[in-house]
Amino acid sequence: MTVNGQPRAAEVEPRTLLVHYLRDSLGLTGTNIGCDTSSCGACTVHVDGEAVKSCTVLAAQVAGAEVTTIEGLATADGLHPMQQAFMDCHGLQCGFCTPGMVMAATSLLREHPNPTEDEVRLGLEGNLCRCTGYHNIVKAVLACAGGGA
Amino acid sequence: MSAIGTPMKRREDPRLLTGEAKYVDDIQVPGQLWMGMVRATVAHATIAAIDTSAAEAMDGVFAVYTGADLQEMGLWGAPLPCAWVVTPDMANPAHYPTAVDEVHHLGEIVAVVLADSRYRAADAAEAVVVDYAELAAVPNLDAAMAGAAVAHSSLSTNHAYHWPLVPDPDALEAAFANAAHTVTAEFVQQRLIPAAMEPRGVLAVPSPYGGDITLYSSTQVPHILKVMVAATTGISEAKIRVVAPSVGGGFGAKLNINPDEMLAVALAHRLGRPVRWTESRTEAAGSTHQGRGQHQRIELAADAGGKLLGCRVHIDADMGAYMMLITPGVPLLGSFLYTGVYDVPAFGFTCDGWFTNLTPTDAYRGAGRPEASYAIERAMDLLAAEVGVGPDEIRRRNFLGGGDRFENLTVASTLVFDSGHYGPNLDRALELADYDGLRAEQQRRRAAGEPVQLGIGLCTYVEICGLAPSRALGGLNYGAGGWEHAVVRMLPTGKVEVVSGSTPHGQGHETTWSQIVADKLGIDPADVTVLHSDTAISPLGLDTYGSRSLAVGGVAISMACDKVVDKAKVIAAHLMEANVDDLVFENGAFSVAGTPAASTPIQAVAFAAFTAHNLPDGVEPNLQEQVTFDPPNFAFPFGTHVAVVEVDTETGGVRLVGYTAVDDCGTQINPLIVEGQVHGGIVQGVAQALWEGVHYDEDGIIKNPSLMDYLVPSAAEVPSIRTDSTVTPSTSNPLGVKGVGEAGTIGSAAAVMNAICDALSPFGIADLPMPASPQTVWRAVESARATTGGAS
Ligand code: FES
Numbered sequence: 001m002t003v004n005g006q007p008r009a010a011e012v013e014p015r016t017l018l019v020h021y022l023r024d025s026l027g028l029t030g031t032n033i034g035c036d037t038s039s040c041g042a043c044t045v046h047v048d049g050e051a052v053k054s055c056t057v058l059a060a061q062v063a064g065a066e067v068t069t070i071e072g073l074a075t076a077d078g079l080h081p082m083q084q085a086f087m088d089c090h091g092l093q094c095g096f097c098t099p100g101m102v103m104a105a106t107s108l109l110r111e112h113p114n115p116t117e118d119e120v121r122l123g124l125e126g127n128l129c130r131c132t133g134y135h136n137i138v139k140a141v142l143a144c145a146g147g148g149a
Numbered sequence: 150m151s152a153i154g155t156p157m158k159r160r161e162d163p164r165l166l167t168g169e170a171k172y173v174d175d176i177q178v179p180g181q182l183w184m185g186m187v188r189a190t191v192a193h194a195t196i197a198a199i200d201t202s203a204a205e206a207m208d209g210v211f212a213v214y215t216g217a218d219l220q221e222m223g224l225w226g227a228p229l230p231c232a233w234v235v236t237p238d239m240a241n242p243a244h245y246p247t248a249v250d251e252v253h254h255l256g257e258i259v260a261v262v263l264a265d266s267r268y269r270a271a272d273a274a275e276a277v278v279v280d281y282a283e284l285a286a287v288p289n290l291d292a293a294m295a296g297a298a299v300a301h302s303s304l305s306t307n308h309a310y311h312w313p314l315v316p317d318p319d320a321l322e323a324a325f326a327n328a329a330h331t332v333t334a335e336f337v338q339q340r341l342i343p344a345a346m347e348p349r350g351v352l353a354v355p356s357p358y359g360g361d362i363t364l365y366s367s368t369q370v371p372h373i374l375k376v377m378v379a380a381t382t383g384i385s386e387a388k389i390r391v392v393a394p395s396v397g398g399g400f401g402a403k404l405n406i407n408p409d410e411m412l413a414v415a416l417a418h419r420l421g422r423p424v425r426w427t428e429s430r431t432e433a434a435g436s437t438h439q440g441r442g443q444h445q446r447i448e449l450a451a452d453a454g455g456k457l458l459g460c461r462v463h464i465d466a467d468m469g470a471y472m473m474l475i476t477p478g479v480p481l482l483g484s485f486l487y488t489g490v491y492d493v494p495a496f497g498f499t500c501d502g503w504f505t506n507l508t509p510t511d512a513y514r515g516a517g518r519p520e521a522s523y524a525i526e527r528a529m530d531l532l533a534a535e536v537g538v539g540p541d542e543i544r545r546r547n548f549l550g551g552g553d554r555f556e557n558l559t560v561a562s563t564l565v566f567d568s569g570h571y572g573p574n575l576d577r578a579l580e581l582a583d584y585d586g587l588r589a590e591q592q593r594r595r596a597a598g599e600p601v602q603l604g605i606g607l608c609t610y611v612e613i614c615g616l617a618p619s620r621a622l623g624g625l626n627y628g629a630g631g632w633e634h635a636v637v638r639m640l641p642t643g644k645v646e647v648v649s650g651s652t653p654h655g656q657g658h659e660t661t662w663s664q665i666v667a668d669k670l671g672i673d674p675a676d677v678t679v680l681h682s683d684t685a686i687s688p689l690g691l692d693t694y695g696s697r698s699l700a701v702g703g704v705a706i707s708m709a710c711d712k713v714v715d716k717a718k719v720i721a722a723h724l725m726e727a728n729v730d731d732l733v734f735e736n737g738a739f740s741v742a743g744t745p746a747a748s749t750p751i752q753a754v755a756f757a758a759f760t761a762h763n764l765p766d767g768v769e770p771n772l773q774e775q776v777t778f779d780p781p782n783f784a785f786p787f788g789t790h791v792a793v794v795e796v797d798t799e800t801g802g803v804r805l806v807g808y809t810a811v812d813d814c815g816t817q818i819n820p821l822i823v824e825g826q827v828h829g830g831i832v833q834g835v836a837q838a839l840w841e842g843v844h845y846d847e848d849g850i851i852k853n854p855s856l857m858d859y860l861v862p863s864a865a866e867v868p869s870i871r872t873d874s875t876v877t878p879s880t881s882n883p884l885g886v887k888g889v890g891e892a893g894t895i896g897s898a899a900a901v902m903n904a905i906c907d908a909l910s911p912f913g914i915a916d917l918p919m920p921a922s923p924q925t926v927w928r929a930v931e932s933a934r935a936t937t938g939g940a941s
C-alpha cells in the first residue's frame with residue numbers, strides 16, 4: 001500500500017488492524033485509538049480518498065490502496081487549511097480526537113463543499129470529542145468551508 | 150500590548166494537529182513487555198482457583214502472575230493509597246493492585262500476563278481460567294443501605310463513614326419551625342463514566358543497573374503519583390521519575406493511583422524489563438473510577454415571600470468497592486455549596502458513605518460540586534413553584550449580597566466567598582438568551598396545545614475552586630497540601646523558561662502561562678517556553694484538578710516573575726549606576742523614572758547575571774526565581790446558564806435547542822481558552838442530564854460498558870452554545886483569577902433538567918430522574934395524563 005505517498009510493504013499477522021499497522025509497524029502514531037467498538041472515530045484515516053475508521057479494517061484488506069494519515073496532511077508550506085482552521089477556532093483541547101476529527105472533516109468537505117451547520121454536525125456524528133463540546137470544531141469546519149479549502 | 154486578556158491561539162496546537170504529539174501509547178521502547186489484565190467477570194466472589202497453564206504455554210508469553218503470586222513476591226510495600234480519610238473511624242479495606250482471595254467489583258485485576266506483543270498479551274489474558282465461588286453482591290446504593298449483603302467479607306456493614314457539617318443545629322431547627330414554605334426533594338446522581346477520549350495507559354522503563362525507574366503515565370498527577378509509587382512499591386522516591394506526556398483528557402479520571410500503574414512499575418523494577426499496558430475502552434468501564442453515584446435529599450425552608458431561612462441536606466454516597474485516592478472526600482467537596490449563590494441563614498449537611506460491589510467512584514469533572522449545584526438549583530425551581538413566582542425571581546430574592554457586588558463574605562457553610570456579583574450576571578444571561586421572547590413562545594405553544602413543548606431552565610451556580618489553602622485541606626483531614634510551585638528562569642540569550650508544577654491535559658497551560666510571563670516581564674510570549682509534566686524537570690508540584698491550575702499555579706508563576714524583576718532591578722541599578730528606588734520597569738526595560746531613553750532591557754540584565762562579571766556584592770549569578778504559592782482562600786466562580794429544550798410530549802424525545810452561558814471566572818488570561826473550557830464542560834453536564842449513566846444489573850455487572858451503549862454525545866446531539874462573561878476579580882490572589890475548568894459541568898445538568906421540568910409543568914410533572922431518556926419522559930407524561938386527564 002501507499003501511505004502518505006510512500007510505498008510501504010510489511011509482513012504482518014493476518015489479523016493486524018490497519019490502525020495497529022500504522023501505529024506499531026510504521027510508527028505513524030498520530031492516528032489514535034479511542035475505543036474498541038468502532039464508535040469514536042479517533043482512528044479515522046483516508047483510504048483512497050475516503051474517510052475510514054482504521055480500527056475497522058485489516059491492514060491486509062487495504063493492500064494496494066492509498067492511505068493518508070494525519071501525518072500526511074501538512075505540507076512544506078505549513079498546516080493543511082483544515083488544521084489551520086482548527087487552530088484558529090480553538091477546535092481542539094487535549095488533541096486526542098483531533099487527528100480523526102480533522103481527517104473526517106476534510107473528507108466531509110470533499111463531499112459537501114458548502115455544508116450547513118446541521119450537515120457538519122451530522123457529518124461528524126461518528127467522531128467523539130470529550131473536551132470541546134463540538135462548538136469550536138463545527139465552527140472550524142464551517143470556517144474552512146467558507147475559506148474555500 | 151498586553152498579552153493577558155488576549156484570545157491568543159494555542160501554541161500546543163500544531164503538534165497535536167499533525168500527529169507529532171506523543172501520548173503514552175505512542176512511545177515504543179525496545180524489549181518492552183505488554184501486560185494483559187485478567188479481570189474479575191463477577192462483582193463479588195471468592196477466588197476458588199486460577200489456572201494459568203494454558204496462558205503460560207502460549208507463544209510469546211513471558212510470565213503469568215496471580216494476585217497470590219504477586220503477594221508472595223513481596224511487591225507491595227503498602228496498599229493503594231486513600232489520601233482523604235474523612236473521619237477517624239472511616240472503614241477502609243485494604244486495596245492491593247490485584248485481588249488475592251476475594252474480588253469486590255467487576256474489572257478488579259485477579260492476574261496479570263506479560264507477553265511480547267499487544268495481541269499476545271490480550272490472547273493470553275483470555276486463556277487464564279478463573280474459578281469463582283460467587284458471593285451475594287451489593288449492586289447499588291439501596292442494597293448497600295439495606296445491608297442484606299455485605300460488599301467485603303472482612304467488614305460487618307457496608308457503612309463507611311458519617312460526616313456532618315451542621316454549624317448551628319438549633320438555628321437550623323428554628324428555620325424549619327418558622328417556615329411559611331418548605332420544599333423537600335430527592336435526587337439521584339447516577340454513576341457516570343468519565344470517558345476521556347484517550348484511554349489510560351502506562352509504560353514503566355527501569356534501568357536495572359542504575360536502579361532508577363521512569364513511569365510514563367496518562368495521568369493528571371505525575372507528582373502525586375511519584376510519591377504514591379514510592380509508598381505502594383517501596384521503591385525509593387528519589388529513584389522514581391514520572392512523566393505525563395501528551396494526555397488526552399482527564400476530567401478527574403486520571404488523577405487516581407491505579408492498580409495498573411503499580412503493577413507496571415513493580416514488575417518492571419523486579420524484572421528489569423520495560424512493562425506497558427493500554428486500557429481498552431470497554432475495559433475502562435470497570436478499571437477506571439467512575440463519577441457521581443449519590444442519593445441526595447435537600448430541604449429548603451423559606452418565608453412567605455420565598456426568602457430562604459434554612460437548607461438541610463443529606464447525602465448517601467456510593468464509594469464503590471474501595472476507597473481510592475479521594476473517593477470519600479468527593480461529597481465533602483460539594484458539601485459547602487448546597488446553599489449555592491443564596492443568602493441562607495441556617496445550613497446543615499450530613500453524608501453517609503457506603504460500600505458497594507461496584508467500580509470505585511472518585512473525582513469526575515466538578516467532583517461533588519455539580520451534584521451540589523444540581524440539588525440546590527433544582528430545589529430552587531421547586532420553591533419558585535411553591536411560592537408562585539418565576540425561577541428568575543426566586544433567585545433574585547435570595548442572592549447573596551442582594552445581587553450586588555460583595556467581597557469576602559462569610560456564608561452559612563462557614564466558607565468565605567472571595568467575590569460575587571450575581572444580579573448583573575443573571576441579567577446578562579436572560580438578555581442574551583432572549584428570556585422574555587422564549588417565555589412568549591412557550592406560552593404560545595402551551596395555548597395552542599402543540600405536541601412539542603418548550604422548556605426554559607435556569608441555573609445560577611457558584612463553584613469552589615483554586616484548590617486549595619493547605620490549612621483548609623488539613624482541617625478536612627486531606628493527606629496533602631494545596632500549594633503550587635513555579636520556577637521562572639531567564640536564559641543568557643534573554644529567552645525565558647518557566648517550570649510549572651501543574652500538569653496540563655488539554656487546558657493549554659503553555660499558552661496561558663506564556664501570556665502571564667510575557668506581561669510580567671515585558672517580553673514577547675514567543676520567547677517563553679513552558680516546561681511541565683516530568684518530575685525530573687519539575688520536581689515540585691501538586692498537579693491539575695479542581696480548576697486549580699491558574700488560580701494557584703498561574704499565580705505562582707506570576708509571583709515568580711515579580712521576584713525575577715525585583716532581582717533584575719538590583720542588577721540593572723548597579724549596571725546603570727543608578728539608585729534602585731529610582732528605577733522603573735516598563736515594557737521589559739529598566740530606566741530611571743523620567744528618562745526612559747536610557748534604558749536597560751531585562752534581556753541585557755539576564756546576560757549580565759549569567760556572565761556575573763559585574764554584579765553588585767552579595768547578588769548571586771543568574772536570573773532564576775521560584776515561588777510556592779499557597780492560596781489564602783479558595784476562589785468562587787459563578788455564572789448563569791439558560792437551557793432551552795423542546796420536549797415532544799408524544800414520543801418523550803427531548804432536544805436541547807439552545808444554550809446560553811454567562812460565566813464569571815474573574816480576570817481572564819485567555820478568553821479563547823476560557824470559552825473552550827465552558828463549551829466542553831457544558832456538554833458533559835448536558836450529557837448527564839440527557840444520556841449518560843452506567844447501568845448495572847442486580848449482580849453488579851455493567852450492561853453498557855462500551856461507547857456503543859454508553860451514550861457520549863456527538864456533535865449531532867448538541868447545539869451551538871452562546872457564551873458571554875462578566876468579570877468580578879477574585880480577592881484570593883493578586884491576578885484576580887478564579888478558574889473555569891469545571892464551571893460548565895457544574896451549571897449545565899441542572900439547567901437542562903430545570904428546562905425539561907419547566908416544559909412539563911402543565912402536566913403536573915415536578916421532577917424526573919436523570920438521564921431524561923425518551924422512555925422516562927414518555928412514561929411520566931403518560932402517567933400524568935392517566936391520573937389528571939392530562940394537560941394541553
Ligand atoms: S478507535 Fe476506531 S472508532 Fe474508536
Ligand code: FES
Nearest residue numbers: 093097129130131
Ligand atoms: S480535544 Fe480532547 S477529545 Fe477532542
